[in-house]
Amino acid sequence: MSADTMQLIQQFLLLLQYTLIFSSVLMMVALGGCFSEHSGVINLGLEGIMVIGALGGALVMRYLPAETSGLVMVLLVMLGAVVFGLVYSALLGVASINFKADQTIVGTALNMLGVAGATVLVKAINTASNPDNPSSIIEYGIPRQSFLVTFKIPVSVEGGAERFLSFEFNWFLVVAILMLVAAYVVLYKTRFGLRLMACGEHPQAAASVGINVLKMRWSGVLISGIYGGLGGICYIMAAVSQWEFERGVAGFGFLSLAVMIFGQWKPRRIALAALLFGLLRALSNVGTGFAALQALNIPGGVYNMMPYVICLVVLAFTSKKSRAPKAEGIPYDKGMR
Amino acid sequence: MRNLLKRKGVQSLIASLLCIILGLLLGYVVLLFINPAGAGQAILAVIRNFLNVSKANLQLKNLGNTLVKTAPLLMCSLSVLFAYKVGLFNIGVAGQYVVGAAAGLYAALQWGWGWLPCLLLAIALGAVSGAIVGMLKAYQNVNEVISGIMLNWITLYTANMILSGVTEQASPYTLHLRGNADQAILPSLGLGNLFNKHQYITIAVPLAIILAIVVLVVLDKTRFGYELRATGNNKNAAKYAGMAEKRNIILTLMIGGALAAMGGALLYLTDFEQWSVGLSSVPGMGFNGIAAAFLGGLNPIGAIFSSYFIQHITAGGAFVDKSMYASQISDLISSIIIYLCGFVLFIKHAMNTGLLRSEERAALRKQKKAAQAGNPEKGGES
Numbered sequence: 001m002s003a004d005t006m007q008l009i010q011q012f013l014l015l016l017q018y019t020l021i022f023s024s025v026l027m028m029v030a031l032g033g034c035f036s037e038h039s040g041v042i043n044l045g046l047e048g049i050m051v052i053g054a055l056g057g058a059l060v061m062r063y064l065p066a067e068t069s070g071l072v073m074v075l076l077v078m079l080g081a082v083v084f085g086l087v088y089s090a091l092l093g094v095a096s097i098n099f100k101a102d103q104t105i106v107g108t109a110l111n112m113l114g115v116a117g118a119t120v121l122v123k124a125i126n127t128a129s130n131p132d133n134p135s136s137i138i139e140y141g142i143p144r145q146s147f148l149v150t151f152k153i154p155v156s157v158e159g160g161a162e163r164f165l166s167f168e169f170n171w172f173l174v175v176a177i178l179m180l181v182a183a184y185v186v187l188y189k190t191r192f193g194l195r196l197m198a199c200g201e202h203p204q205a206a207a208s209v210g211i212n213v214l215k216m217r218w219s220g221v222l223i224s225g226i227y228g229g230l231g232g233i234c235y236i237m238a239a240v241s242q243w244e245f246e247r248g249v250a251g252f253g254f255l256s257l258a259v260m261i262f263g264q265w266k267p268r269r270i271a272l273a274a275l276l277f278g279l280l281r282a283l284s285n286v287g288t289g290f291a292a293l294q295a296l297n298i299p300g301g302v303y304n305m306m307p308y309v310i311c312l313v314v315l316a317f318t319s320k321k322s323r324a325p326k327a328e329g330i331p332y333d334k335g336m337r
Numbered sequence: 338m339r340n341l342l343k344r345k346g347v348q349s350l351i352a353s354l355l356c357i358i359l360g361l362l363l364g365y366v367v368l369l370f371i372n373p374a375g376a377g378q379a380i381l382a383v384i385r386n387f388l389n390v391s392k393a394n395l396q397l398k399n400l401g402n403t404l405v406k407t408a409p410l411l412m413c414s415l416s417v418l419f420a421y422k423v424g425l426f427n428i429g430v431a432g433q434y435v436v437g438a439a440a441g442l443y444a445a446l447q448w449g450w451g452w453l454p455c456l457l458l459a460i461a462l463g464a465v466s467g468a469i470v471g472m473l474k475a476y477q478n479v480n481e482v483i484s485g486i487m488l489n490w491i492t493l494y495t496a497n498m499i500l501s502g503v504t505e506q507a508s509p510y511t512l513h514l515r516g517n518a519d520q521a522i523l524p525s526l527g528l529g530n531l532f533n534k535h536q537y538i539t540i541a542v543p544l545a546i547i548l549a550i551v552v553l554v555v556l557d558k559t560r561f562g563y564e565l566r567a568t569g570n571n572k573n574a575a576k577y578a579g580m581a582e583k584r585n586i587i588l589t590l591m592i593g594g595a596l597a598a599m600g601g602a603l604l605y606l607t608d609f610e611q612w613s614v615g616l617s618s619v620p621g622m623g624f625n626g627i628a629a630a631f632l633g634g635l636n637p638i639g640a641i642f643s644s645y646f647i648q649h650i651t652a653g654g655a656f657v658d659k660s661m662y663a664s665q666i667s668d669l670i671s672s673i674i675i676y677l678c679g680f681v682l683f684i685k686h687a688m689n690t691g692l693l694r695s696e697e698r699a700a701l702r703k704q705k706k707a708a709q710a711g712n713p714e715k716g717g718e719s
Contacts, residue, residue, distance in 0.1 A: 044428075044482070091676070101679030104426045104482055105631060108624055109676035116668035123663035124371040131660055246665070250617040254486055261483065299501075301494035308487040312473075315487075319479040 002158050006165070011289040013167045015282055021238040023278030024176035025231045029256035030263060030270045031183045032227025037265060038187065039220025040200040040213075041096050042329045044107025046228050047253025048114025049085050051245065053229025054236045055118045056084025058243060061143040062125075070146035074171060077143070078230060085229020086222055088114070093221040097214055100331035111253070118245040141241035147171050172234040179227065184267040196220055200325030203332045213332050231256070239285075255281070258311035264323040277307040342692060349634030352684045353643065356632060360674035364666060372661045379657040383667050386653035394533045401532035403645070403652045405609050408545040409434070411644040412600025413626025415552050416593040418635045420481075422556055423589045424569040429470050429485030431623025432492035433463045433594040437601025439496035442612055445521030446503040446512055452521050456602050463598020464591040466492065471590035475583040481590070489619045497614040509615035514608040523606045541603040546641060548596070553637040565589060597623060621668075628675040647671050 029046055036043035043049075060080035064073060092110060095101040122136045153165040187193040198206040199216040207213050235252055236243040259277050263270030284303035287293045341347055361380065368376035382389055387399030413430050420427035427433075437459035444450040444458050466488060473479035503511050514522050523539035532538050556562040568575040568585050576582045600622070604610065629647050633639030654667030 042482075044486075095676070095679045099680055099683045101683065102426075104428060105627065106676060106679040108428065108627055109672055109679065112621065112624060112668065112672035113676060116665050116672050119665045120367065120371070120663045120669050123665070124661075127660065128372075134659060134663070136663070248618055251490055251619070254490060257483070258487060299498050301498040305491045305494040308490045312484060312487045312491070315479045315484060316473055316477050319473075319477050322478070324480075 001155055006155055006157055006163060008290075010165055011286065013165060014286050014289065015279075017168050018239065018282035018285055019275070019279045020173055021170050021234070021278075022281045023274045024170075024172055025235040025238065025252060026256050026259045026278055026281075027271050027274035028176050028179055028227050028234065029231035029253060030259040030274060031179060031267060032224035032231065033257060033260045034183065034263075034265055034267065034270060035187075035196070035227065036092075036220045036224035037260070037325050037328050038197045038200045039217045040203060040325060040327045040330070040332065041092070041217055041221050042103045042107065043089075043092060043221065043224050043228075044104060044257070045089075045092050045110030045114070045253075046224070046256055047249060047251070048107075048110035048112070049088055049225055049228035050232030050235060050249045050253050051114035051118050052088040053081040053085035053225075053232030054243065054249065055121070055232075055245065056229060057081035057233030058138040058140060058236065058245075061140040062138055064143065066142050068143075073143055073146040077147075077233060078175070081229040081233035082226050083229075085225040085227075085232065087225070089221050089225025089228065092225075093218050096331065097217045097221070100333075103329055111248075115246070115248040122245045136245040137242050138245070139242040140237070144237055144241050147237060170234075170238070172237070175230065176234070179230065180267060180271055183227075187267060192219075197325070199332075200327055203327055204334070204336060207334065217332065228253070255307055258307050261324075262307075262311050262314055264318075265325065266323070276310075280304075280306045342688065346634070346636070348685050348688055349636065349639065349681075351688070352681045353632050353634055353639070353678075355684060356674050356677040356681070357646070359677055360670050363673050364670035367669060368662060368666065375658050375661045379662050379666065382656040382658075383650050383653035383670065386649050386656065389653075389656040397531075397533040398535060399652070401529075401535035401538050402609075403648050404532075404542050405535075405537045405607060406604065406652070407645045407648045408541040409600035409604040409622055410625055410629055410648055411545045411549060411640060412603060413597050413623050414629035414633060414640040414644050415549055415637060416597035416600070417627050417630035418633070418637065418640060419552055419556070419596065420589055420593040421630065421635055422562075422569050423565045423585065424572065425474070425586065425589060425593075426482050427467075427470075427485060427590065427593045427597075428482050428627070429467070429488050429590075430593065430597045430626050431619045431621075432485070432489035433466050433597035434601040434623045434626070435489075435492045435496050435620065436463050436466045436594070437598030437603075438605045438612060439492075439500055439601075440598070441521070441602035441606050442511055442514075443499055443503060445514055445518040445606065449518060450521060452523050452606055455521050455606060456523075456599065459598045459602035460595045463601075464595040466598070467590040467592070467594020468587055470594075471587035474590070475586045489623075493616065493619050496612070497616060500612055501614045504614055505611075509613045510611040511614070513611065514606070521606055522608055523603070537607045537609040539607050541607060545600070545603065548599075549637040549641050552596075556637070597626070600626075625671065628671060628678065631678040631681065632674060647674075 029050060033043050033046055057077045057080045060077045064076060092106055095106045096103045119136045122138060123134055126133045126135055147170055149169040151167045154162055155165055157163050195211050196216050196219060199213050203213045232249060235249055255277060259270060259273045263273040280303045284300040287303060365376060365380045368379050387396050390396055390399060413434055416430045417427050440459040440462045441455045444455045470481050470484050473484045474481045500511050505512055523541055525539050529535045529538040564580045565585055568580060568582055572582060625647055629640055629644040633643035650667045650670055654664040657664060657666055
C-alpha cells in the first residue's frame with residue numbers, strides 16, 4: 001500500500017469516527033426533545049440540559065479515584081450525567097407544567113443558566129483546590145480511556161516500515177443505539193408511550209379517558225432530561241480530554257432541535273437525520289484532511305451551517321401539514337376544548 | 338391602595354421587582370454555598386457596580402462602560418417586545434444582532450464606509466433577516482421560534498466567515514476601528530466629555546432611548562400600532578375586522594430585525610469591542626434582550642430601566658473577589674431572573690385572585706355589619 005492511500009484511509013476512518021460519535025450525541029439529545037414535545041412541552045433548554053449533564057459526568061470523573069475499574073467508571077459517569085440532566089430538566093417541568101409559564105422564556109433561561117451555573121461551580125471547585133487556577137476546565141484524560149477501545153491495524157507501507165491505521169471505538173455508540181431502541185419501543189409499543197403522545201396531540205381528549213396529563217408531561221420532560229444529560233457527557237468526551245465549561249456545548253442542543261424537526265418527531269427518522277447532520281459536523285472538523293475537499297476550499301462554517309439551512313428549507317415546505325405534536329407549547333388547561 | 342394594585346403597570350412593576358429580589362436572593366444563596374465568608378460582600382459588589390470604585394472620575398468611566406453596553410441591549414429588548422405585542426416570539430433577535438454587528442464592521446473595515454451608511458446597511462440587512470422569518474411564518478406557517486433559532490446559527494457562521502477577511506494578523510479578532518476606519522466610529526457630539534472624556538460614549542446611548550420612545554408612540558398612538566396589538570390579542574378577530582394580518586406579521590418582524598441589528602451596529606461601531614471570528618456560540622446579547630423585555634414588563638420605558646439593570650449587575654460581576662468567586666456570578670443571577678420572569682403571568686394571576694378575594698371578604702364584612710346593625714332594630718320591632 002502506498003503512503004498516500006494509507007493516509008486517505010486513515011482520514012476516512014477519522015471522519016467515520018467523528019461522524020459516529022457526533023451522530024450519537026445528536027440522536028440522543030434529539031430523542032430527548034422528541035419525548036418532551038410528544039408530551040406537549042417544547043424543550044428549548046436542551047443546550048442547557050446538555051451542559052449540566054456534561055457537568056454531572058465530568059464531576060464524577062474528577063472525584064472518582066483513578067484506579068476505579070473501567071465498567072464501574074462508565075456506569076457511574078453515565079449515572080452522574082443522567083441524574084444531573086434529570087434534576088435540571090425538572091426546572092422546566094415546574095415552570096411550564098405546574099405554573100404554565102411561557103416555555104420559550106423558560107427554555108432560553110435554562111440555556112443561559114446552564115452555562116453560567118456550570119462555570120461558576122467549576123471555577124469555585126478549581127479555585128478551592130488551587131487558588132492560582134481560576135479556570136472553568138475539568139480534565140478527564142485518564143477516566144476517558146475507560147470509554148474507548150482503540151483499534152490498531154498494522155499495514156505495511158511501500159518502502160519498508162510497518163505503520164498502523166487507528167480507529168477509536170467509543171462505548172457511547174452502543175449506549176446511543178440502546179437508547180434509540182428504547183425510545184422506539186417506549187413510544188410506539190407501550191401503553192405509556194401512546195398515552196404520552198396523546199397528551200401532546202389533544203390533552204383534553206386524553207384527560208377525558210382518564211389519563212393524567214400533568215403526570216405524562218412531567219414524564220416527557222424528565223425523560224428529555226435523561227437523554228439530554230447523556231448526550232451532554234457524550235459530547236464533551238467525543239474528541240477531547242478536557243472541557244472548558246464557559247464555552248457551553250457550542251450549539252449542539254440547538255442542532256439537536258434541527259435533527260428532531262428534520263426527523264419529523266419520529267425516532268427512526270431522527271436516527272437518519274442525526275447521521276447526516278453528524279457527518280456535516282465531522283466534515284467541519286476533519287474535512288480539510290482530504291485533498292479533494294481541500295481543493296474545493298469550503299470554509300468549516302459552511303459545513304456547520306448546512307444542517308440549519310437544510311432544516312429551514314424542510315420547514316418551509318412541510319410546515320403547512322406539519323408532523324409536530326398539535327398541542328405542543330400550550331399549557332394544559334382542563335377547561336379548554 | 339387596592340385600586341392602585343389593580344393597575345396593570347403597577348402589577349408589572351411589582352412582579353419585576355419580585356423577580357429581581359428573588360434572583361439576587363438565590364444568587365446570594367449560591368455564593369453562600371461556594372464560600373460563606375465573602376458572600377455578602379460579593380453580592381453587594383454586584384449590586385454596586387461602578388460605585389465600587391471610590392474616585393468620582395473612575396465612577397463616571399465605569400458608569401459609561403455600562404451605558405455603552407446598555408444601548409445595544411435596549412435595542413434588542415425593544416425588538417423582542419415589539420414582536421411580542423403581535424404575539425410573536427422573536428428569538429431570532431440574537432442572530433439579527435449579529436447581522437447588525439457584522440454588516441457594520443465589514444462595511445467599515447472592508448469598504449471604508451462612514452458611520453451613517455454602515456448603520457443604515459445594518460438596519461436594512463436586519464430587516465431582511467426579520468422578513469425571512471416573517472414570510473416563512475405568514476406564508477408557510479413556520480413557527481417563528483424554530484426558524485429564528487435556525488437563522489441565529491446560520492447568521493453566526495456566516496458572520497464569522499465574512500469577518501475573517503478583516504481580522505488582525507494571526508488573531509481571531511477583527512481590526513480596531515480606531516486607526517483603521519475612524520470614519521465609521523459613531524460621533525460623540527461631546528457626550529463623552531460628560532463621562533470623564535469617555536471615548537466610547539457616542540450618540541448610541543441617546544439614540545437607543547429615543548427609539549424606545551418612538552416604539553412606545555408607534556405602539557400606543559398610531560393606527561399601525563393598534564392593528565398590531567389587535568392582531569396580537571386575537572388574530573382571527575383582527576383578520577375579520579379587515580386588518581392585513583400577513584402583512585402585519587412580516588412588517589413586525591422586519592421592524593424587530595431592524596431594531597436588533599441596529600443594536601449590534603450601535604455597539605460595534607463605537608469600537609468598544611472587537612468581534613472574534615472564533616465564536617462558537619451565538620452571543621448572549623440577544624437572549625439578554627429577551628430577559629430585559631420581560632423584566633421591563635414588555636413596556637418600552639420599562640425596557641430602558643431593565644436593560645440598564647441587567648448591564649449594571651453584569652458589569653458588577655467584575656468587582657467580586659476573584660479569589661473566591663467567578664465573575665460569571667452576575668450571569669447566573671441574570672439568568673435566574675429570566676427564569677423567574679417565566680412566572681410573571683402566574684404572579685399577576687395570583688395578585689388578581691388575591692385582590693378579588695379580599696374584595697369579596699370586604700363585601701361580606703360590609704354585609705355582616707349591615708346585618709348586625711339591622712338586627713337590634715328588627716328585635717325592637719318584634
